[in-house]
Amino acid sequence: MMSNLHDVIRLEGFLSRQEVCMEAGNQSTSDIVLEGVRKRFELAKGQVIDAVEHVDLNIAGGEFIALIGPSGCGKSTLLRMVAGLETPSHGQIKIAGQTPNECIKQQKLGIAMQEHGLMPWLSAWDNIALPFRLAGLPVDIDRVHELLALVGLDEFANALPKQLSGGMKQRVSIARALALEPQVLILDEPFGALDAVTRRLMNNELQRIWSRKPTTTILVTHSVEEAVFLADRVCLMSPRPGRLALVEPITLERPRSLETMQTAEFRNLLAKLTAALDEVCMSAPAQ
Amino acid sequence: MYVGTCPVNFISEALKWVVGLGMLFVLWEVAGQQSWLGKALPPLSSIVSYAMEPRSYELLMRSASITASNALYGFLIGSIVGWAIACSGQIWPPMKKGLDTLSTFVNAIPLIALGPLLIVTVGEQSTPMATAALAVFFTVFVAVLGGFERVPSVHDDVIRTYGVTRWRALCFIEFPNALPSLIDGLKLGASSAVLGAILGEWFGAPAGLGVLIVSAMQNFQINLLWSAAFLGTAMSGIGFFVLALLQQKLLPRLGW
DSSP states (O other): OHHHHHHHHHHHHHHHHHHHHHHHSOOGGGEEEHHHEEEEEEEEGGGGEEEEEEEEEEEETOOEEEEEOSSSSSHHHHHHHHTSOOSEEEEEEETTOHHHHHHHHHTOOEEESSSOOOOTTTTTHHHHHHHHHHTTTOHHHHHHHHHHHHHTOGGTTTGGGGGSSSSHHHHHHHHHHTTTOOOOOOOOSSTTTTTHHHHHHHHHHHHHHHHHSOOOOEEOOHHHHHHHHHOOOEEEEOOOOOOEEEEEEOOOOOSOOGGGGSSHHHHHHHHHHHHHHHHHHHHHOOO | OOOOHHHHHHHHHHHHHHHHHHHHHHHHHHHHHTTTGGGSHHHHHHHHHHHSHHHHHHHHHHHHHHHHHHHHHHHHHHHHHHHHHHHHHHSHHHHHHHHHHHHHHHHHHHHHHHHHHHHHHOOTTTTTHHHHHHHHHHHHHHHHHOOOOOOOOHHHHHHHTTOOHHHIIIIIIIIHHHHHHHHHHHHHHHHHHHHHHHHHHHHHHOHHHHHHHHHHHHHTOHHHHHHHHHHHHHHHHHHHHHHHHHHHHHHHTTTT
């Protein structure tokens, strides 16, 4: 049964990569391959926790993947492994044939998290320019202006983070993640700390930004609605040890807008995935 | 704590100071007049009138300016060294442990014990500066290290996902994060520097408030002793105040 499921996941990954490749025409360089990835954390006194257990997943170039699952199911750990912030205990992760650490050295990753992580002493402009400075590259002034405009903050170029609202800070954070034109965009609950209304608007915003230049993206979120709205495929992870319980392709047409959320197709997918999420939560042993 | 620039606020703040100090001075004057603590605590008015006499005034000012310059140079040297050592541990992590141990060790040696050694090595003239520097160095070192400890983990993630070199991480992320902590350390260091300089002058410097204090002690010149002590305190206070002002005005502008 388990191996069947993995075959299905592989197959789906393959199919959808084919589709995306046909649409995008190139981009085969951004493939992310996760093979038998596991993560075991050693606690004190010889205790261990299996955070992620045997995840196989192929992500096509230019594809948007959303990882959902109950709290503590290892989705953030999986994301951190792709970002090179954690090392898998078993298995391997390849991004365009390279390990995450090799990608890091070439500045191929962009990351935005729930905590915006902006430098409080830098203006919005300088925060977006920071990746250039960190990489020792000359700051591409046009690119920084373009990104500020893209996230709709051209008027706030000189504002310090403390002068910006929560949503604005997250927009700067996403613009910063995009600064070096990363091959892979890694988003860990970027809007998790925002209120429901702002969050919905930000999702719409992110969808628009992403559609302008589809970048291979992995998003971790608690919100099924967010996942369905943004992703090409939604991966549902079961609780500890985390494994992929379901991979659902989202066939909603792009570009999507707030109206998309009103369609029957959207509602059906939402209902299906919510039910599946409830099921994995319920079947999990009490913690 | 940021105090607003509203004048009413400022005046009420100043008023509290004036009232508090005024009460202390009155109590002192009465205690001196009534000789509650014998000859060791003369009335405040007699100390002030002594200090204002041209001869003693000139002596006090000359000594104070020497101590001030010793304290200032010592403060600068000590802060720069403390800061540089903390930063180098950040750039070469393997060195960090050794530098921590060395600094703790240096700090554990009482300045009193180092005094004679300094006289022999750097000379009487420079000893006050050296003791001031030693007194400041550890405070600043610990403050900067503490600042590095407080770099938020999400900033560490930025450093790692962008594959940032140690040097750039220090310049662009870690050091700016440690700045508020550094200023805190400098604030504490300001009074340590004055204390260190006066202590260094005890070991036989040619001039300075420390020299004045030792000679006043030996000759039982109570008024001179108190005048010198006041000047030393005022100096520490000014240093602290200037840095506190810097903290209040500069940090919010820098985004903190």
